């Protein structure tokens with residue numbers, strides 16, 4: 001006998017009976033009731049060790065009294081069941097302090113395992129109560145702009161759930177940081193956080209990396225090797241650059257997510273998996289679906305909760321906080337104390353940050369390492385960002401060989417950057433500066449015809465139009481000669 005008493009509130013007599021039987025058989029003492037007032041009487045008298053409650057009951061909504069219960073009985077886990085199993089119900093359950101939310105119909109064995117887990121967790125000393133919005137220095141996500149506040153609120157709601165999250169945003173906007181925050185502040189924080197970057201692994205090895213392989217599964221597999229799913233068991237698996245996943249691996253991943261089990265490469269035995277998935281990409285997956293490069297069904301599996309991180313240029317108010325954060329970090333690593341002038345911050349706020357927060361972080365590191373002055377001036381920032389040196393671009397110079405011209409341009413940029421150390425963020429900088437001339441040249445090659453230029457570039461027409469506007473490229477139509 002476990003010796004624990006479970007309070008069970010549900011107006012559906014059949015559910016009360018089924019749960020009562022299963023819980024009694026598992027050794028719990030069960031107190032069933034069909035209304036909220038009886039449940040509240042028990043709770044307020046300090047009775048019961050755990051509460052399982054339906055949301056809608058004849059005399060009220062459990063969500064309305066759960067915050068009161070949480071205050072009165074903080075150590076009593078509450079499990080919420082609801083037939084209205086929408087995402088909002090899950091979020092609401094987490095907001096009112098539910099330990100777990102179980103959508104109806106539920107699996108009895110799952111209820112029993114959640115009850116067992118909840119009672120075991122209640123015995124452990126409470127984990128430090130960390131909150132994304134007021135965690136101060138310990139909180140890795142910096143920025144107080146309205147855009148970031150929205151992200152924090154979304155994260156706070158997601159902390160206590162196991163919902164799959166898809167983080168999108170340009171490179172360097174903090175997607176991995178968000179995935180880590182979801183893990184470190186969520187209920188899986190005592191489990192592992194495992195990340196895998198699809199773009200960094202040879203395509204034919206991705207499945208073995210994810211699911212592991214048996215000895216002899218392929219040439220070179222000299223021993224059994226665990227995969228990321230196995231390593232992340234009980235924790236969070238971060239699938240970075242999911243848009244770079246080959247089709248075969250996508251199919252396999254979808255099956256695993258649907259069935260909750262996988263087999264190792266070269267293996268036969270299905271292995272059950274319990275991981276929370278957070279995926280991320282800087283790519284436009286809807287476009288990839290249209291192009292047949294990403295499975296739509298996998299997209300819907302992964303995109304249960306989308307979080308879009310805005311580019312830094314859309315939240316320039318955060319730049320001051322971010323710069324201080326990176327200056328403090330440098331100082332903690334033994335670099336000298338530095339301050340930054342308001343003019344320098346203003347200048348940074350007018351820059352486009354194609355590499356986003358990563359580019360800003362690299363810039364601050366460079367400034368700290370390379371300049372001796374205690375205060376970082378606007379001139380120094382201007383110099384480092386190469387602001388004002390961007391070549392002005394027009395598309396009126398006649399037909400050109402795009403690839404040779406772009407190659408020459410890249411070569412020239414590299415020569416320009418070469419003497420400066422360290423070349424951090426170089427990839428984004430070069431891309432940013434190559435994009436405008438590339439588009440201009442493609443337009444030229446197509447005699448100013450945007451539809452043809454979009455085709456040549458392999459860009460969506462709208463994307464091309466936006467980029468033309470963003471770079472202020474002037475289009476001059478001309479007829480092509482022979």
Ligand SMILES: Nc1ncnc2c1ncn2[C@@H]1O[C@H](COP(=O)(O)OP(=O)(O)OP(=O)(O)O)[C@@H](O)[C@H]1O
Pocket residue numbers: 140141142143169170171172173174175176177178240282322325357358361
């Ligand atoms: N809000 C933030 N506060 C503090 N640091 C941040 C923030 N956002 C990003 N960073 C820092 O910027 C760098 C890039 O962040 P991260 O790697 O999470 O970006 P990403 O979007 O995953 O990039 P990529 O798509 O290139 O993998 C990291 O060093 C991270 O610590």
